[in-house]
Amino acid sequence: MELRHMRYFVAVAEERNFTRAAERLCIAQPPLSRQIQQLEETLGVQLFERNSRPLKLTNSGRFFYSHAVQLLAQTAELESMTRRVGNIERSLSLGFVGSTLYGMLPKIIRRFRDENTTVELSLHEMTTMDQISALKDGRIDIGFGRIRHEDANIRGVVLREERMIVALPVGHPLSVGKPVLALRDLINETLIIFPNAPRPSYADQVLSAFQERTLKPARIYEVRELQIALGLVAAGEGISVVPSSVHGLKRDDVVYRELDDPTLVSPIIMSMRMLDESTDIHEMLELIYRLYEEERIPYIFGELLCYPS
Incomplete structure (x- = not known):
């Protein structure tokens, strides 16, 4: 049995049609059937x-399919890792979700470049789920996202839990005289969530926070990205629950208020290939922990919550 047999089988199993599978594989149907x-x-x-x-x-086909998919993914990862080891010049490709740019990620990137001048660093904005595919395909080496995932070929490290806060238009009644709000205070407002696609996303984390407390916002407005959400907040179209790092994005037409529940958080997750034990990966992770210590930001190390002194 050869790897091409498994690739052909997986294509037919997923397309559930020999003709479509042959088109997907760019081969004729008779050879595929053989x-x-x-x-x-x-x-x-x-x-x-x-x-x-x-x-x-x-039943045999279903068993074989589940293991064939996993083996092909591991083969692709092995090929990618071997190519990387064989490269004369070191390079590191990072994927990130847009909201992480308002936190520590820019400082992490600058510090890594300063300390690793021989490493060519490239950046790619993509959703958390797109990062998983890109890691397995070898298009990126590290992903920074917010969605927990389960994939046998990907290792996810929760770096820290970022508190959620509320963005309100200047002059909104909730922004006056009440420095800390509860989710219950928001249910009569139009809740602007982001991104609207693909899902799951940060939007689902916000909606789950309401659902887990048996609360339901009066209206929900879905938009493509954080900047659009803040623009609509500034225009008085509603309010938005955003990561606390957004507080650093100064706007004269938006105010921010903390939420009273410390469990209202969104994780920052660093993802990498399961077999990737490269020096650059370890140095990136150690650098992040160092910066958290310098900035006195609570973080998670080996599932232990650390509070820098």
């Missing part, structure tokens, strides 16, 4: 129910 037949003969089992339309996997 390859699947050879695979079944090698394994001694039938992988597809041939009389079903669309194609259905047999």
Whole structure:
């Protein structure tokens, strides 16, 4: 059995049609059918129910599919890591969600470049879920996102939990005389959430916070990104629950108020390939912890919450 047999099988299993699978693989259908037949003969089992339309996997086929997908992902990771080890010049590619730019990420990038002048650093804005795919494809080496994920090929390290705060238009009644708010105070407002796609995203973290407390905002307005949400807040179209690092984004037309519940947080997660033990990855992680200590920012180390003195 060869890797190409598994690639062909996975394509047919996912397309559930030989013609579409052949188009996806850029090969003719007859050779594809022969390859699947050879695979079944090698394994001694039938992988597809041939009389079903669309194609259905047999029990053996479903078992083989789950393991074939994982093995192909590990193979792609191995190829990517081998290429990287073989590169003469060191390079490191980072993916990040836009909201992390308002926190420590710019300082982390500057410090890493200062301390690692021989490493070529490239940056790519992408959602957390896109980062997972990019890591497995070898397009990035590190991802900074906010969504917890489960993938056998990806290791996620929760760096810290960032408190959520409320963004209000200047002069809003909730911004006067009440320095700390509760989610219950917001339910009669239009809640502006971001991003509207793809999901899951930070928007789901905000909505879950209301749902877990059996609260429901009067109206929900979904927008593409944080800057649009703040612009609409400034225009008086509603309020928004944002990460506390946004407080550093000074605007004359928006005010921020803290929330009274310390469990209202959004994680900052650093993701990398499971097998990647490169020096650059370790140096990046150590640098982040050092900066948190310097800035006296609480962080999580090995699932232990640390409070720098």
